Amino acid sequence: MNGSKMSSSKRQSILPRVQSGPKAPVNFSSSIIIADSALLTGNHTINISSETVIHPRAKLDSSNGRITIGRRCIVNERTSIGALSADPTPSESRDGVVISDYANIEVGAVIESGGTLIGEGSLVGVGCRVGKGARLGKPWEIVPDFTVIYSNGTRRIDKRGVSDLKNKAQARQIEVLKRLIPSNPAKFQ
């Protein structure tokens, strides 16, 4: 009857595609895995090094400074990297966020922009908020290596000495994620 209407079985959204900001200039390694539904916005450069995984719906916003992500990092879903800090004082650093090699940013974590440094092999847990200018882990030593920080300034030090094993496990995880997450770096370039 109304054949013209039924011609396409797949429903298309009437609303225009949400474009939350300018398309960020990117500098990707060829071996990264970035999901189609990741969000990259801002006007500073986003650098992502080799074998890093960006899960779906992770949000990288470089409008407040450059974002640099090291090798073999895992950035999980719903994270917000480079979020605007509530603190209005300008930071002295030109970098927004630097995430070193083998870091794992878990679901829903927020990393504010403004000279924020995440050290090698760090694990930023579920729903954490890392403030502007924070420096965690190697090689900055403001928060020393292998420290677990949980709440209200309490902390303990991981003395198990398993960081090599942890890095190996992370590499294995990335191999699996490479098969599971369809990567589409071309979309962001």
Next chain:
Amino acid sequence: MSRKPVKGEYIETDTGNKVSRKAILIGTQHIMLGGKTVIQAEAMIRGDLARTGQAVSGSAAAPGSNTAVAIGRYCYLSKGCCLRPPGRIYKGTFTFLPLRLGDHVFIGEGTVVQAATIGSHVYIGQNVVVGEFSIIKDYVRVLEGAVIPPNMVIPSFSIVAGQPARVIGEVPEGGHEAFELRELYKTVGNNPQPLPV
């Protein structure tokens, strides 16, 4: 004169699932819903993180054998919660293992679940973190803001709270009806009914 039915906020399936159009379901072929389950807006289920490894067998595996997230009946996933299968190194390779939810499981807003198993009649409050490979048995109440560490096993009938989460009490006798989600199921959907007072 359009005979097209007006599109509601929820997609209602034959088995009674009510899935919000704004829910984010990734890898739907690996997600099993038992029926009568409510999935609210912005809830996220990572079905794409399915088990790998046995794919080499080649022979046609039964459909649904590679489930990443299995959800029972009358479950209620609130706004902004996230279900993701836990992963670990197993026999030398990294693998994701399935996440199983029983029946009548309530998951609060903004909660992240990476458990191995959640039993039946479990209430999990808002902004809870359920660590990887934790096991929650039946009739458990997790209070809001709790952080359940990885690999924790929570026995039946406990009340759990804190960061890290500890068992702080027991579900009182006769308090089991409070876990029923049948009435709550009726309050959402395209023609919601009010809760009976």
